[in-house]
Amino acid sequence: MASLNFPLRTPRLALRPHREADVDWLYRVYSRPDVSRYLLDEPSSLEDAQKRISERIPRDDLDGGHGSLSLVIEREHLPIGDVLLWFTDREHRVAEIGWVLDPDHxxxxxxxxxxxxxxxxxxxxxxxxxxxxxxxxxxxxSAKLACMAGMHREAHLRQDWWSKGEWTDTVIFGKLASD
Incomplete structure (x- = not known):
């Protein structure tokens, strides 16, 4: 398979792998309570952000050793978020996607x-x-974003996840190659 050339470009954005210099914006965004509210982790410390960067830097190819792709979303050369894609079943080519955007954008x-x-x-x-x-x-x-990105709402699991001291519901969206 041909390798990817980064950054990937959309009409308004550039998507590129993480690098060490991303730690400051990652900390600024992931330390916000309004960002971490629905994530699995508490607001990030600077140490958490440094660990997250070191974990994400090698994740630059879904078919690579980590089975994941972690990309920074840039607007006019400034990081504004990230989007991750990872295999949940590599053999059968099933993946999961997640995203975080700086609320200021x-x-x-x-x-x-x-x-x-x-x-x-x-x-x-x-x-x-x-x-x-x-x-x-x-x-x-996030649910609206999934719909706007062409994903279909497939399930609503009631109180299936214990998160931050309470039971929470999970909604699942999916998209097939044939959609």
Whole structure:
């Protein structure tokens, strides 16, 4: 399979692998309580952000050793979020996608544009059969993004996840290569 050339470009964005210099914006975004509210982790410390960067830097090829792709979303050369794609079943080409966008850049369709680009990449370049997105059911913005990116709501699991001291619901969206 041909290797990817980074950055991947959309009409308004560039998507590229993480690098060490991303730690400051990653910390700034992931330390925000309004960002971490629906994520599995508490707001990040600087140490958490440094660990997250070191884990994400080698994740630059879905078919690589880590079975994942972790890309920074840039707008006019400034990082504004990230989108991740990882195999949940490499043998059968099933993956999951996740995204985080700096709320200061929300409401402009940037996360949707990035998610669509990564979904297109999953199906056209990596020949993935299915991509799922799982999220806290209270995260209406993320659910809307999944729909806008062409994913279909497939399930609502009631109180299936213990997170931050409470039972939460999970909604699952999916997209097939044949959609």
């Amino acid at each position: 929300g409401g402009q369709g940037f996360a949707t544009e990035a998610a669509r680009a990564v979904l297109d990449l999953a199906f056209s370049h990596y020949r993935v059969h299915r991509v799922a997105a799982q999220m806290d059911a209270r995260n209406a913005a």
